[in-house]
Amino acid sequence: MNQLDIFSAGFKIHHLTNLNTYILDQNKEFVFHHETISIPVFMPGSKDEDIFNFYKEMTQNNQLYVFTNDWGLYYLGYTFTLDTDYSIIIGPYLQLTLNLKHLMKIYQLDHDTSEDLTIFYNQIQLVGIEKALSFASLLQLFNMIVEKDVLPKQIEQEKNHAESNSSNQQYNIIEDVSKVVALRYKIEADFLHAVEQGDKTKALELIGPDNLLFSFSERFPNQPLRRLKNLVIVINTLLRTVAVKRKVPPILIHRTSEKFAVQIENKTRLIELKQLQTAMIEEYCDLIVSNSFIHYSKITQEVITYIMTYYNKRIDINELAALNFTHPSHLSRKFKQETNLTITAYQQQIRMHQAKHLLKNESLPIEEIAWTVGYEDSSYFSRVFKQETGYTPSQYRVT
Numbered sequence: 001m002n003q004l005d006i007f008s009a010g011f012k013i014h015h016l017t018n019l020n021t022y023i024l025d026q027n028k029e030f031v032f033h034h035e036t037i038s039i040p041v042f043m044p045g046s047k048d049e050d051i052f053n054f055y056k057e058m059t060q061n062n063q064l065y066v067f068t069n070d071w072g073l074y075y076l077g078y079t080f081t082l083d084t085d086y087s088i089i090i091g092p093y094l095q096l097t098l099n100l101k102h103l104m105k106i107y108q109l110d111h112d113t114s115e116d117l118t119i120f121y122n123q124i125q126l127v128g129i130e131k132a133l134s135f136a137s138l139l140q141l142f143n144m145i146v147e148k149d150v151l152p153k154q155i156e157q158e159k160n161h162a163e164s165n166s167s168n169q170q171y172n173i174i175e176d177v178s179k180v181v182a183l184r185y186k187i188e189a190d191f192l193h194a195v196e197q198g199d200k201t202k203a204l205e206l207i208g209p210d211n212l213l214f215s216f217s218e219r220f221p222n223q224p225l226r227r228l229k230n231l232v233i234v235i236n237t238l239l240r241t242v243a244v245k246r247k248v249p250p251i252l253i254h255r256t257s258e259k260f261a262v263q264i265e266n267k268t269r270l271i272e273l274k275q276l277q278t279a280m281i282e283e284y285c286d287l288i289v290s291n292s293f294i295h296y297s298k299i300t301q302e303v304i305t306y307i308m309t310y311y312n313k314r315i316d317i318n319e320l321a322a323l324n325f326t327h328p329s330h331l332s333r334k335f336k337q338e339t340n341l342t343i344t345a346y347q348q349q350i351r352m353h354q355a356k357h358l359l360k361n362e363s364l365p366i367e368e369i370a371w372t373v374g375y376e377d378s379s380y381f382s383r384v385f386k387q388e389t390g391y392t393p394s395q396y397r398v399t
Helices: 003-017 049-057 100-106 111-123 129-140 142-146 161-171 177-196 200-206 224-245 250-266 270-291 298-309 317-323 328-339 343-361 366-372 378-389 393-398
Strands: 021-025 030-034 064-068 074-081 085-093
Touching: 003 021, 003 030, 003 085, 003 129, 003 142, 021 049, 049 064, 049 074, 049 085, 064 129, 074 129, 074 142, 085 129, 100 111, 100 366, 111 250, 129 142, 177 200, 177 224, 177 270, 200 270, 224 250, 224 270, 250 270, 250 298, 298 317, 298 328, 298 343, 317 328, 328 343, 343 366, 343 378, 343 393, 366 378, 366 393, 378 393
Parallel strands: none
Antiparallel strands: 021 030, 021 085, 064 074, 074 085
16 A cells, blocks of 8 residues: 555544544554644653553554543544554544643642643643544544545536626736735834834724735635634734833743634634734733833843742742842842832732633632632632722622
8 A cells, every 4th residue: 555645544534633643554653643732741641652552552453442641631543454554543632621720730730831731721622422433433434535536527617708807807906016015014014013002903903804905815815714824823923023022021922922823723713813813913912011021120020020930939039039140138129119019019919910810711619719829828818809809709700
């Protein structure tokens, strides 16, 4: 059997399931290896460990298998014979939503690792029983899929002469490509300036989701979804660049950029992508207005970045001063002078902001939210939260 046929069939399985797809021969060598998501290195099963563990258990030919790892990730596998024995594996996917906060607590993950875990799980498909059975049936038809493609005969409706002329006129409205490119770059520069100033209204006027000048219809003409995804990815990169220029804390830029990168790839409808583009521009504008470091000294910038990274940990002022090669008293005085807040108050402000987000967007117990934002005593957390907001956490959740 031609390896190219197996390779082509592997791509078909991937496109139909949208899952990582692996095909191994009897020598444990990859014939096909295509991933859209990768397991983070801190998780069991990374670097193809799950695949090889699963492969070792797939000993019976023409047999369907299902594998689950320690973290609740599922894989489907099937063994078959062509010119020799092969195994195809697809996954990972989830069958149930997982309590990430519970996992973070059990495995004692630090803040950055918890962020990576959240990003990873947001990319994984949730596959119900019926859909999993459909995927299983597809794997069992792999031998048939390997067969050569039969190209369909294309039938097109004949266009009349008037329609053809009308179509040609539409495409000849703007003939000077250089002028179009120049205009795009001018608008792009104005757009970036508006974002830098936090002007959401102006930014959306310049590059809104329905701006035809930035539809780039000449790219991927038959793949509108892919074209729009690529455009939104580019806008995400431009927005990230502006945030860096305005000296927004790198940890905030990273979280925002990664969040939208995942959401872009997960969208399956044009209307959803257009809505996401608008939301992304607005959020970056707010991020820049609220968190720009441009007016802060280098030492205050470093302290804010540190607090935002480790907001849920106890901060040792002596250790923080040592990291910035200064005296604790000078560090505290400089920070208060520039932010009008003590380091402790600034950390508490960030904790409360995160707690508000979790209360409104996650159905987690109050105790777990308290632990997540850095309070071991949930009663103390509730008292601090009420002092800051005027509501208890339970009251805030339903307002």
